Amino acid sequence: MLIGVPKEIKNHEYRVGLIPSSVRELIHHGHKVVVQTGAGEGIGLDDRAYKAAGASIAKSAEDVFAKADMIVKVKEPQPRETKMLRKGQILYTYLHLAPDPVQTEGLIKSGCTAIAYETITSPRGGLPLLAPMSEVAGRMSVQVGAHYLEKAQGGAGILLGGVPGVAPAKVVVIGGGVSGTNAVRMAMGMEANVTVIDRSVDRLRQLDEMFGSKVYTCYSTLDAIEEHVVNADLVIGAVLVPGAAAPKLVTRKMIKQMRPGSVVVDIAIDQGGCFETSKATTHADPVYVVDGVIHYCVANMPGGLSRTSTFALNNATLPFALALADKGAKKALADDPHLMNGLNVHEGKITYKAVADDLKKKYVPAAEALGL
Ligand SMILES: NC(=O)C1=CN([C@@H]2O[C@H](COP(=O)(O)OP(=O)(O)OC[C@H]3O[C@@H](n4cnc5c(N)ncnc54)[C@H](O)[C@@H]3O)[C@@H](O)[C@H]2O)C=CC1
Ligand SMILES: CC(=O)C(=O)O
Ligand SMILES: [Mg+2]
Incomplete structure (x- = not known):
């Protein structure tokens, strides 16, 4: 799979979806990673570090979104990012959709498979990617x-x-x-x-x-x-x-x-x-x-302590990023009910009940939306 990491564009957001050691793990699993130039520079992770880990460097976010099968980010996509998402593409990031009808509508229109860090669960209870x-x-x-x-x-x-x-x-x-x-x-x-x-x-x-x-x-x-x-x-x-x-x-x-x-x-x-x-x-x-x-x-408070936060976030997100890349979204989700709880929007359907309820939209259970 080709995994893309754009530079975050939310105000003063210097975190980055993947750190070089996560890139190396993905490449070790047989995947390719493309990172937007400067994506990690705010926290001392320059393009050279990503290249050394095996990533290729893209000039623009457009390049990353156009090429990648899965986008790994930190913050919810901003409107100009949402416009670049497409059907069949995985978006793996924080979403916080319940209070955000505009973003939700954008994700529905895009047709992408949007997995929210904040609703993935753990067999031990709690929300391991929010923690x-x-x-x-x-x-x-x-x-x-x-x-x-x-x-x-x-x-x-x-x-x-x-x-x-x-x-x-x-x-x-x-x-x-x-x-x-x-x-x-x-x-x-x-x-x-x-x-x-x-x-x-x-x-x-x-x-x-x-x-x-x-x-x-x-x-x-x-x-x-x-x-x-x-x-x-x-x-x-x-x-x-x-x-x-x-x-x-x-x-x-x-x-x-x-x-x-x-x-x-x-x-x-x-x-x-x-x-x-x-x-x-x-x-x-x-x-x-x-x-x-x-x-x-x-x-996005952790964005203010972006270096500590990026490393802490990668420790939690990497195992699921590997599962999604290794198996593809459908199989990875079907195999793991905790990852499945992260699915919020798939091919235009809202698959997370609390989001649908709060936004007064139709809810389609994740398994049904995936055709399982
Ligand atoms: N602003 C920011 O940058 C960040 C915000 N967050 C947000 O912080 C919030 C809390 O996250 P966590 O601590 O991980 O959640 P958590 O699930 O670990 O804890 C939430 C607690 O709220 C309690 N609670 C729920 N309803 C309540 C009520 N009516 N009265 C009193 N307590 C109630 C629950 O019993 C639970 O103990 C979330 O919205 C999360 O998204 C998390 C990280 C960064
Ligand atoms: C949890 C969250 O929204 C953040 O870290 O920015
Ligand atoms: Mg006491």
């Missing part, structure tokens, strides 16, 4: 939250950990999954006062065992969210209902009651966000203020 980026985003959320709490950034001028004799900041993490747990870990490390809210008691029990008495665990109800959010200095939104648009758990009224100069970081923004006041921002212009509260809603 590494959730780890990055969760850890980063506390770093950016601390930054925007600084006075010069518009924040309240509060140090997360306080100092002896001065109380630490109150950090509230909503959603205690992968990103939430990593946020908790960092906030604890900075000695903040940390509360984590989840709707899964099992998850709260695990967090309690993991972190002990230094973290307050709280069951997710409207009352609990309101009580903790209005008193917080930093709120991190980290919920997920896989594939579906994020529930709006924090209302505008709650935001209004927070102290001015407090900060909210909506990690869940790629699924539409869990604050009523959230709208997606970019690394170039990451924050805005609503009712005195700073909102950080960057939809």
